[in-house]
Amino acid sequence: MSTRDRLVATAAQLYGRFGYTGVGLKQVAAEAGVPIGSLYHFFPGGKEELAAEALRLSGQGYQLLVEGVFESAPDLVTGIRTCFDSAAEVLAASGYADACWIETVALEVASTNEPLRLVTAEIFERWIEAATRLVEAAGAVDAESARRFGIAIITGLEGAFVLSRSLRSPEPLHATGESLVAAAEAVLSARPGAGQSRAGQSRAGQPRAGKGGRR
Amino acid sequence: MSTRDRLVATAAQLYGRFGYTGVGLKQVAAEAGVPIGSLYHFFPGGKEELAAEALRLSGQGYQLLVEGVFESAPDLVTGIRTCFDSAAEVLAASGYADACWIETVALEVASTNEPLRLVTAEIFERWIEAATRLVEAAGAVDAESARRFGIAIITGLEGAFVLSRSLRSPEPLHATGESLVAAAEAVLSARPGAGQSRAGQSRAGQPRAGKGGRR
DNA sequence: GTCTATAAACCGATAGAC
DNA sequence: GTCTATCGGTTTATAGAC
Secondary structure, three states: OOHHHHHHHHHHHHHHHHOOOOOOHHHHHHHHOOOHHHHHHHOOOHHHHHHHHHHHHHHHHHHHHHHHHHHOOOOHHHHHHHHHHHHHHHHHHOOOOOOOHHHHHHHHHOOOOHHHHHHHHHHHHHHHHHHHHHHHHOOOOOHHHHHHHHHHHHHHHHHHHHHHHHHOOOHHHHHHHHHHHHHHHHHHHOOOOOOOOOOOOOOOOOOOOOOOOOO | OOHHHHHHHHHHHHHHHHOOOOOOHHHHHHHHOOOHHHHHHHOOOHHHHHHHHHHHHHHHHHHHHHHHHHHOOOOHHHHHHHHHHHHHHHHHHOOOOOOOHHHHHHHHHOOOOHHHHHHHHHHHHHHHHHHHHHHHHOOOOOHHHHHHHHHHHHHHHHHHHHHHHHHOOOHHHHHHHHHHHHHHHHHHHOOOOOOOOOOOOOOOOOOOOOOOOOO
16 A cells, blocks of 8 residues: 555544544644655645545545445345445444544535535535436436435435434434335335335335334 | 623534634634633633533524424424425525534534533434424324434434535435425324325325425 | 654643733 | 733644755
């Protein structure tokens, strides 16, 4: 792993735990075992450039992770359930520390650092587009409602992360996931050619009970 | 307005824009027109005590605000719509700065400051209980699913704030609100004595069309 | 490319005069 | 209760030797 990659990786890790303003460059360099001068050699733009790079890398990482979960699920509804349930497991296993650090930084910079705000906006926009594609693949009617529900999945996940981390409980993630499952069934049953019962399959599997508990 | 109240109010304002680690006590004191010595006179616990007080005050304020919106709405579904739509208006009017600053601080302190984390947890728990009461008043079946959907309203709102602030667009708030409306109709139609069509009224009004647009 | 030293500004917190 | 000066430590960033 190159010096540069090590800096980006430890920056992502530290910004995730302490936030953007909560971590100094000296701390990042020390943790990565790199002198501060080398940091400015690779990132002449200083803290901002390093954070932008870390954000973009983590943003892509999170996207691939979630897309993988959905694509290996038999249908959209189980994809949503698996996504929120496994997020709850990972979060609890890390002592409620590792959720989505991009949202922490996004809130910190939203009104204070325009270049970094734009970086987070690009990441979120890509996530929305990816989620929209997943909903469309599940058979939702028009592009507009697919995007609308794709956004709801992202916002639900991010909001549940906040409460689950603060409360140190998986309950917000489970509850939000179940609410999105109910919404997905409603959205998908409204598509042309769908019966008015709860549906939601796109490529396999029998209709699930859907009312299910928190396992 | 007393010196003490002025400190708490400006602290809430500054922490909202720059985050907890992003604002110094000197800055708070200067903005409030108070010498730093007086700040430590009223808050011997320093930054942490001041932030805790500001969090509790703002937490109660947000709760009263949202409860007022829901209680003056004819039913749960229009309460949700009004809540998300007016939040989008307020946010846009402030240049996408004033959403919910408690979540910014909650993420910052979640893994770094246990006393403040507990303060945010208490606030979120009260919000959940308030939201649960609103859902129960709308006629949802059991206490468990009422709490589950109450949580989803809070997490949806908080998550939508993150994306709307980052993207500087009302779209995430509108999309999340519509998704919660669909989920509410599904949850409420499952209650005993309800037809299996989409419902959602609790005290007034005819059944709405429910599929409606973004106005 | 690597590393050290340092500048200039800021941080939270305290002491002590008034 | 108000206000100032200051301590010790941190921040971002740069200069310059190697």
